[in-house]
Amino acid sequence: MDYCLFFWEVALVFHMLLYKNSEGLLTCNGHVWTEPAPVVQMGSNISIFCTSTKYTHCSQRAFVFFLNNEMYKGPLHCINDTTVQLQLHDVEIPIYTIICKVKPNGSNRELVCGMTISSGYPPDSPTNLTCVILENSFYMTCTWNRGKNTHIKTNYTVHLRSLQTNEEQLFLVKNNITIIAINELQDYTQYIVWIEAQNALGMATSDLLQFQLHEIVIPIAPIITKVESIDNSTSHPLIRWEKKTSIQNVHCEIRYKAAQLPTWSVIKGSEMLSINPLQLRNSLEPYTEYEFQAHCGQKSGKKYWSEWSASFKHTTPELAPSGMLDVWRFLGLTYTNGSHEVTVLIKPLSPEVARGIISKYEIFYEDHGYKTISKFCKTSELQCRIVVSQTVHTINVIAHNSQGTSKPAKLPVQLDYNRNDSLLPPRNMRVISAAQNEILITWESLEKFILWFILEWISTACENQEGNFSWKKVPKNQTSIYIQEFIEPRECIRISLYAIYSNGISKPCTGYGFSVEDKPIKGPDIILQQVVGDKVYIEWEDIPVCTQRGFITNYTIYLRNNNDFYSKYVVNVSKKQWIFENLSPGIDYAVYITASTAAGEGPQGTIRVITLDRDGSDTTVLVGVVLIAPMLIFLFVLVSNERICKRIKIILLSWMPTWFFEDFPNMKNSTAITSLKSHTMKIQ
Known part of the structure; x- marks a missing residue:
């Protein structure tokens, strides 16, 4: 704070130097003083007086005070014809620069004079006085706590007195440390030290510290x-x-x-x-x-x-790993001999469990009672692909360091285990959006004994990008977990939860979730439109997952006529069809659908136009004619071209049965027909 005081004093001098007479000397046309003093305790009231030697008709408009370069706009009080008073209450600012000016007879303002006032506190008594001498040093260092900030210039005096000779030395410092040469001090002589703090508002002293030099050596x-x-x-x-x-x-x-x-x-x-x-x-x-x-x-x-x-x-040295690896798997292709591919997913051991540098991973299994080492994987390979026979139900994965291996992590890999209905899956899984781009998954505990759960999640693949896959092993007693890895706001996450048993893996409990929901960016498209009498049946499909941006809560169907009058129908998310009734023939209706999430309603889908003819038929008949007309035109072009007709005839004749080409006799020359005609005439 002493530096602040110095700054304002310099600023005041610089400001006043602007007012010099023709001889270059500073001229004050009066003087400024304060009561009770130029240094007061914070919270005090202070009066500032300004007396002009040139202006003899005091008025509030004539005198102007500047406090820290800002013009004071409060009331002033004229003491007499030449002196004006300014009163400040509850002063809390440590430094004020005061400039007083006067403006006689409407002319320019002239400097009267200026000063600096300060506010602060008296010093606290210094505490925790300590004096030490580093071994082999020739100096003693004393430090202490000064207490609260005084905001004004405060000096500290270190008193060092010999109790044998009563000789006393004084050391004046401005902070809370002093270094004293000990070459003239005597060992095995009792000394006392105390600190005296003093400023314009008061004085305080510390407790006495008594010692001999050899007692304070570190x-x-x-x-x-x-x-x-x-x-x-x-x-x-x-x-x-x-x-x-x-x-x-x-x-x-x-x-x-x-x-x-x-x-x-x-x-x-x-x-x-x-x-x-x-x-x-x-x-x-x-x-x-x-x-x-x-x-x-x-x-x-x-x-x-x-x-x-x-x-x-x-x-410290390495020890063999203390736990087992967290492992999971993808089941791949199945070959004609019954063997199938397995991609083993490995999570590295934590340093506390690894207890050394993991050099490799080993995957092995037992087939007909014999141990078979399937593969060694590098530590950089956290996905290892192996092929196992149909008789292998479980594989084991271990980690190696220089002192041994981890406990085997058993992993069921037989596809038949997934069809075992006795392996109950997790129940009542819920997916809840949480704060900070997290998703909360909860489920109910299982009554039957399980080893642990495996939770896997994958983000939806959008815009030709692959989805990010992740997984986590969850203790069997846990029924909830937060996930955040590979999760982006407004991105759909597919979540699967498996229960792991000693004899296999349950079917997954599957759900979808979003960490943060937003409005959909696309509306549903109408895929079917059918007219039955005066009713119109429409059907639509879900919007793509990548455009949903959240859980769809409902659909809204808008029906608008020629006069821009529209009806709105809110439909449950489980429905994908709607029937319009009592539509007026001859009127064009525009139909479109929107989808909504918890964040709001998305944009409209494709607009379809419905028009019932006067006879009740739909303009969809016209659509059918429009589709058939090009086909008829195409056939007409083929028939009108002689060369194309000949080629078509040759192709068609090659497909005909042989009896189609047999020669038949002329019916007029038939004997049977002539005899039959003669017999008929005789009867008549």
């Missing part, structure tokens, strides 16, 4: 030189360290922690007993980087501790 920190694991184990490692201080009566401490964690474990001085090397009582986590630090302090005197030493880092 020892040099020790150095940790080595950390050893015994027999390549993480149990009870050895810590070797080196004491650097020449002070005899000291004790030291060591602390350690995993590098990625914030909390330290401390080995107290009573536990160390100056043992070197020191063996930890606790075991460390395998294949984990640890930090080790040490410091020392005097057992007597002020018992100041050194800073902690620089960290010594040590990585």
